[in-house]
Amino acid sequence: MARKPIHLQAAGKLTPRDRIWAAVRAHLRFTFASVADCVVEHAPAEAQVRRIDEDTIKTYVESLVRAGFVRRLNPTRKARYEPALFELVRDVGVHAPRLTKAGEPVTQGAGRLAMWRVMRKLRRFTRAELAAKASTEAHQVAVEDARSYVHHLVKAGYIAVVTPGRPNHPEVYSFVPSRNTGPLAPQIQRVRHVYDPNLGKVVWHPEADA
DNA sequence: GCCAAATGCCTGAAGGCTGA
DNA sequence: TCAGCCTTCAGGCATTTGGC
Secondary structure, X not given: OOOOOHHHHXXXXXXXXXXXXXXXXXXXXXXXXXXXXXXXXXXXXXXXXXXXXXXXXXXXXXXXXXXXXXXXXXXXXXXXXXXXXXXXXXXXOOOOOOEOOOOOEOOOOHHHHHHHHHHHHHOXXXXXXXXXXXXXXXXXXXHHHHHHHHHHHHHXXXXXXXXXXXXXXXXXXXXXXXHOOOOOOOEEOOOOOEEEOOOOEEEEOHHHOO
């Protein structure tokens, strides 16, 4: 099996990595098995958590070790049955660190998150302004990407068109305060649905316009 | 459309356990 | 004693996703 669409992962509003991270924080010192047990114990009743989660745990714990969030206490085991023992050394709160297998921070999604923050701050903006304000040295946001993101958020009702675009006068948008649902940026899914992770639900889909 | 990320499946290695 | 089984871990790969 492979990764599920985010709106289908939302049972309990936690991804597998969120649950693993919560288990790590609960134990401080742990093995793969103890985390797996904790994940199952605290899983929502409707979620079918299987033993296979241990593979996911292994992958994520390894990335946490590489990133320095977690330290292995017994790098060389004396006996085959001595399970690998880990310790949490850097607790960054309830939100699971997003890491690659190599332990590097994940930059995917950084552009949309930055745009979401800029929208909530500026309240009134053009696409070019949004892209410029959301860009950093480490991560540039293309105007075309801003156009796509704004398009979907307008459809979903997060943004309103204040001044329609005309030659030499770019379209001006305003952020709808009542749609300030939280710090997490709404996501445009592959199927063009707009999913709000703050609400844990799909807030717009193309069929809604039809 | 391409790429990286996230997740699950599969296989093999190593060593302890168990029963004949 | 020893062959076969079991457990744990590591690594590679496939699939589907969201972001760009």
